[in-house]
Amino acid sequence: MLRDRPAGSAAMLAIFADEALLRGGLAFEAALAEAQAAEGLIPDTDAAAIAAACRNLAPDIAALAEEAAHAGTLAIPLVGRLRAALKEAHPQAAAAVHRGATSQDLADTALMLQARSGLEVLVVEAIRLETALAALSERHAVTPGLARTLLQGALPISFGLKTAGWLTGVHGARMRLQREAGTALMLQLGGAAGTLAGMGEAETALAVARRMADALGLGLPATPWHARRGAIAALGAALAILAGAAGKMARDVSLLAQNEVAEAFEPRLPGRGGSSAMAHKRNPTGCQVALSAALRAPGLAATLLAGLPQEHERGLGGWQAEGPVLADLFILAHGAVLAMAEVAEGLEVDCLAMARNLAAADVGMDTGASALLVQRALAAWRGALGEG
Amino acid sequence: MLRDRPAGSAAMLAIFADEALLRGGLAFEAALAEAQAAEGLIPDTDAAAIAAACRNLAPDIAALAEEAAHAGTLAIPLVGRLRAALKEAHPQAAAAVHRGATSQDLADTALMLQARSGLEVLVVEAIRLETALAALSERHAVTPGLARTLLQGALPISFGLKTAGWLTGVHGARMRLQREAGTALMLQLGGAAGTLAGMGEAETALAVARRMADALGLGLPATPWHARRGAIAALGAALAILAGAAGKMARDVSLLAQNEVAEAFEPRLPGRGGSSAMAHKRNPTGCQVALSAALRAPGLAATLLAGLPQEHERGLGGWQAEGPVLADLFILAHGAVLAMAEVAEGLEVDCLAMARNLAAADVGMDTGASALLVQRALAAWRGALGEG
């Protein structure tokens, strides 16, 4: 927190906080009981009692964490507490808690609920960033500047084409993320062996799963995905790509803000970008956040990829590693996008400096098809937004 | 080669060999000249001369490689050779070669042409693997076996549900790969600054790009993507996920083939799986290939992700690193899928051993909804195949 909390990221941090994980786990148990009751597997009264207990349970999280760590899974101490809460008044309901489910059903479903919330917050922020970049691109569609290639001055470009490149990058990454979320955000329900055993007839068990998926707002997969983690890995890669798209913009802004270039600057925000040693400095703190995120995301995405060859029906150590890694990816991507949204909205552009640097390079003023390309980028973005 | 050539991978190795890269670069130059002629930017006769020179050029690849390494880009020595070949007979055509284009236009387009060929070969192999897995799933839809979770015997499952899990994993990964290829396989044409300068009016330049994309069978992006590498990174991640899906199957087969478990085995292929020290051994060599690929792919995918924050219009060191990395990913994914296709097609299943191990675990015979879940997985696969 003190070291790695991105500014303004309170919403995303809350989504992946312990309290939210706990609520996700309890939502799983409540939805399971209610779906089983609807299919006649347990009495409605038991389901109601379980759901109430899930709403009311407020365990000490530190103690629960220590027990979960010792047990090797959150479900055991959590289900234990639920049963204890029900035992006196509803002994039959206590026995019906978690029926037919396995620890991983709870863990995966809770993670997907967090991911869904994270996605919502992140998409809003990404669209905010895209919108600001679209405005910049429109405004600077014909503002001439010096293109740099291999870090050397090249030919003229319009500044709007540069920002349109950022826009297209962020937009494409956000669309991929939404696409992958559509594949990944699935209910997990299979029971111990992924066969839905212990939940009545096959069709009944499937109906329970369908009801739960509907109730929780998750997709229903063809089969349980306990040991099939490709969609999670793809979600992680999509988050890393979004962080990278923000990082690309941050790289450029930080290069443009160098003293000797001085073409564009992060907005001045009170209390941001100062130096503990030099009062005159104005550090590109937003870029720092995005570049750090873009540096950290690839290794996390690689972890999810490396975990794919999991053992048999439910593996050992692989899926258990995914939760904190996916959470970090959401937090980093969100921090990066949020930081760049603020930068884009308040970007200080010095057109005169651009013209001066361009003139110094002595490469003429022909920005080629820059203006047309900006319009194409904007049209593609608006078109997709309209459809979306 | 001697150390890391996957068996049977000759086709994919050829696609990413130097000769193919050279042909791709020359295809770019020919298509550029022909499109420019069609748009009236250069005479048809010059375009014809350039195209002929591209067909006939057969440089010494070792010398070209050394020059490209020294120059920092393949385009410079390659265009130099083209011009030299044309200079005598077609001096005007010599001057028209590579007009308006930049080194990266050639490099990126050639890479995309290789990627497209690689995709075709890989998809064929993946469907072969899926087909074999579908047959296994059908055959063993109700064959009882012991599910293992956290590497411990759990409850009964049908063997067909295990193989259906492999099927769904490979199929989902292959579909993602095709989806990402649709986004990534784009023409690169922007010229030095990505503005299409030096190719006439904006609309004309765009028409050149459209013609080239059509001629080369690549997509036309809204704007050049010199510094926007998200789609390449996503392609790499999709390849790593496919390798991982093959690796997951390999993990399971190798565990099932352990002496003490002995439930399934790779097919016996003459000359494969032997031991230089122990004549009695039968090593799971196909699984070895897939597991090695699944181990190597994540780091390569992470490299593409780490390269996203590239500088300005065309970066320094980032995109230049992608070619060999993407080539390795295609070769590894293909080797893994091919190895598993052979394993799936010839898998030796010992149903008796499965029954024996299941009985020893003393967990009953209830495979739950296994059969129904197998049917759901097969239906989803067949449905997608029908649409595809």
Added chain:
Amino acid sequence: MLRDRPAGSAAMLAIFADEALLRGGLAFEAALAEAQAAEGLIPDTDAAAIAAACRNLAPDIAALAEEAAHAGTLAIPLVGRLRAALKEAHPQAAAAVHRGATSQDLADTALMLQARSGLEVLVVEAIRLETALAALSERHAVTPGLARTLLQGALPISFGLKTAGWLTGVHGARMRLQREAGTALMLQLGGAAGTLAGMGEAETALAVARRMADALGLGLPATPWHARRGAIAALGAALAILAGAAGKMARDVSLLAQNEVAEAFEPRLPGRGGSSAMAHKRNPTGCQVALSAALRAPGLAATLLAGLPQEHERGLGGWQAEGPVLADLFILAHGAVLAMAEVAEGLEVDCLAMARNLAAADVGMDTGASALLVQRALAAWRGALGEG
């Protein structure tokens, strides 16, 4: 926490908790003031007032975190609070706080103080694991079992040679970690540009650094290392290798504990390894912890490696990303080693099962030089321990 807290890791979590980071930052400021006073740069009374303020400061950590995130650095709000605390009673001391230092001096030094504490805890745990493995190796130096290669039964081996392999792996990894810590655990003090400007004459400034290094128990580097992060990356790689050495043992134990192999088992600990769905199961939870750690560590180590090409005197986004990554590596390595120490100390070995599986493989009983090799491994370990 709730999701990824390794059992028993309270000590390491505390070392990398916010409170410890805060204390490290304040220790830096106190040592700086005291060293500057000793060199006559500030009055002793000011140094004493600053040191007292550092001891007594107890800021609200959540508020501090939010401010640090906004500012882009912890030093600014922390130094601000120190000055505020001193302003009334010691206005001159308030002005002397953080004199000549830069934010990164504080951040890096505080991280190194945490790393040093983490190292101590981790080394103790690693030696505990090594000691247990040495005892196992001695006990089973001639216990015959079946070697497995490429996951197939091979030739006889003594079980002690297997455990001696684990021992040598953990021991080598621990020695590398200590070696790299000797290189990495350095004071950071350079001021804004890494030139020690603003701290008097060059020799005086250097004397301040030397005093601080002594006072804080860190090494004194030849020059500030703001943008030279190789030692940090090497420390991270060494932690990942240690996690991997524990993971290697965990891989083997989990394979030996499979129902059909049944040669060795994690100790039974009350409340550990249960299943929320199957009362009969005994999950290898310690192995799960170590395997998860070994899966997560490589991506984190790669992040530190990827961050090496930092810009100029102090980079943007690179070093800022290292703190949470290094913290995760310490926590994961510690969790893995601790889990395996418990497993090694209580490992249940079934020599009869080993003999039975060996006999079934029909490969004779010749364990070759196993016993001699065990003695060599033990001698090497004891020799190094004696020297260390």
Added chain:
Amino acid sequence: MLRDRPAGSAAMLAIFADEALLRGGLAFEAALAEAQAAEGLIPDTDAAAIAAACRNLAPDIAALAEEAAHAGTLAIPLVGRLRAALKEAHPQAAAAVHRGATSQDLADTALMLQARSGLEVLVVEAIRLETALAALSERHAVTPGLARTLLQGALPISFGLKTAGWLTGVHGARMRLQREAGTALMLQLGGAAGTLAGMGEAETALAVARRMADALGLGLPATPWHARRGAIAALGAALAILAGAAGKMARDVSLLAQNEVAEAFEPRLPGRGGSSAMAHKRNPTGCQVALSAALRAPGLAATLLAGLPQEHERGLGGWQAEGPVLADLFILAHGAVLAMAEVAEGLEVDCLAMARNLAAADVGMDTGASALLVQRALAAWRGALGEG
């Protein structure tokens, strides 16, 4: 090659080429036979015949590669060819080839022989780079310039302190590499199960190993390290850190060479750094090579780390993945160091531009302890070189 051959890297490419791997494998077999003869396990005449056959064998490498890929190991077809070559004239020697050894003994030892050669070439190049940087540091010990932190102008620094930072980074990385090579460059000899079975009495078998290690110039480990790959992973990390140290210098040089900064430039080499589109450009091609290498190395190092939890006595898929990865790391690190050596030796420094940019920043002229720090860095380097 055509795409990713670093300029001037012919020596390193040859070391990791197929021919060298083949020679390494044959050197292993010759040394094995000779050591076994010296210990009386096989007749001297057989050993001589085997050694002669190893010298003379010149198989078709493409065919051998295909067979090795199919078999899953190089040793089987290679030993087969050796035996075929001996069968007629020396049938007894044919039978004695590879006695007691396993495929991995050959593969690992051959890789270590390549690594040793690679190390020699790389260390020479690194010392060349260090020497050039030491000269730069000396020359510019008091040349004033503007320090940049977080990519913003900060305070004055001497240019020699910047180059001294590069020197210390490369030097530290090279020393780590040599240290890790001392741990990693070990003979592999254990036979099928790592027990040295099949080579006579335990002491005799050990004597064979000792003789082989001496003959091949490799270390003798306490026990075979078939499944203990920490030293290989550490070697890979050390190579990545060296590439990163070169990349850090490349990052700075490329930033200094920007048009608007223009303080330092790569040397002009005929045919290097040109642009296929812009005659006026001078691209920092050496920096490009080093930055690409620094981008690719972390994922490769992570692969070696991820492979650590290998199964049992000799794993499946893990160690088999290491050879090409380690080869790539050597080639990349060498390419990066070589490129930077050329840059350092010919670096064009514009002291006037430095002074101008410093003056424009209006932060005075006090370079603090820069000169003293440069002397400390040089003294540390010279001291280590003297000892080395």
